[in-house]
Amino acid sequence: MGETHAGLVVWDVDGTLIPADLRWLRRAVAGTYQLDESAVVFPTSRVHGYTDESIVIDTAIASGVTEEAAEDGLNHYPDVLMDVMSRGEAELVRDQAAYPGAARTIAALAEHGYIQTALTGNLKVSAAFKLAVTGLDSQLDLDIGAFGSDARDRFGLPAFVADRYEARFGYPLDPARTVIIGDAPNDIATARHADFGVVAVAHRLTSEELAEHSPDAIVDRLDPDTVLKAIHATMRSRADQ
Numbered sequence: 001m002g003e004t005h006a007g008l009v010v011w012d013v014d015g016t017l018i019p020a021d022l023r024w025l026r027r028a029v030a031g032t033y034q035l036d037e038s039a040v041v042f043p044t045s046r047v048h049g050y051t052d053e054s055i056v057i058d059t060a061i062a063s064g065v066t067e068e069a070a071e072d073g074l075n076h077y078p079d080v081l082m083d084v085m086s087r088g089e090a091e092l093v094r095d096q097a098a099y100p101g102a103a104r105t106i107a108a109l110a111e112h113g114y115i116q117t118a119l120t121g122n123l124k125v126s127a128a129f130k131l132a133v134t135g136l137d138s139q140l141d142l143d144i145g146a147f148g149s150d151a152r153d154r155f156g157l158p159a160f161v162a163d164r165y166e167a168r169f170g171y172p173l174d175p176a177r178t179v180i181i182g183d184a185p186n187d188i189a190t191a192r193h194a195d196f197g198v199v200a201v202a203h204r205l206t207s208e209e210l211a212e213h214s215p216d217a218i219v220d221r222l223d224p225d226t227v228l229k230a231i232h233a234t235m236r237s238r239a240d241q
Contacts, residue, residue, distance in 0.1 A: 053074060116139060201220075
């Protein structure tokens with residue numbers, strides 16, 4: 001049995017579909033480790049494009065928590081995070097509305113026969129919450145996605161997508177017909193690690209900055225036609241290799 005759809009599109013979430021916002025991590029880290037929010041210190045790097053678990057550990061340690069206590073806190077962190085986000089739902093809707101064109105692009109890809117899921121450093125529960133609240137979840141199959149709750153190293157996440165895809169459809173995932181859409185250098189690096197295609201969106205970095213990391217294509221915004229053309233060009237190029 002072979003693939004009957006156009007391909008698999010794997011979306012990053014923060015910075016790609018919705019604006020990134022560290023307030024939830026800040027509040028949840030503060031609640032998990034009994035810190036004042038003002039005392040939470042994010043590391044200077046390893047934030048955007050990394051997994052929540054790695055960010056939480058690095059942030060807790062940077063904020064004065066011992067490494068052992070930082071690890072122990074991960075047992076409680078998901079519950080604290082979801083409590084924080086649930087209480088802040090109206091705030092999330094107001095300040096983290098989906099990027100213009102996000103919903104229309106997802107709908108257009110579905111109409112063109114693409115299966116869509118997510119690969120994100122978010123825990124699955126928080127990714128699902130954000131996507132539902134912003135109205136972007138209806139055509140994303142999160143059961144074949146990969147999340148920061150699956151592995152602490154983002155490079156480990158594509159294997160979960162491949163395994164879940166094969167379990168769902170009964171045949172292996174074809175990397176040449178799989179495209180990650182992300183906004184950060186680590187999204188590009190993750191795609192390269194997995195031998196997936198990658199389209200970068202210039203939401204936080206400029207096209208010139210993204211080009212330094214050599215994605216297959218760069219788009220300035222989530223315009224359905226532009227994204228479709230970028231995906232088609234990426235898959236054609238990879239099929240010719």
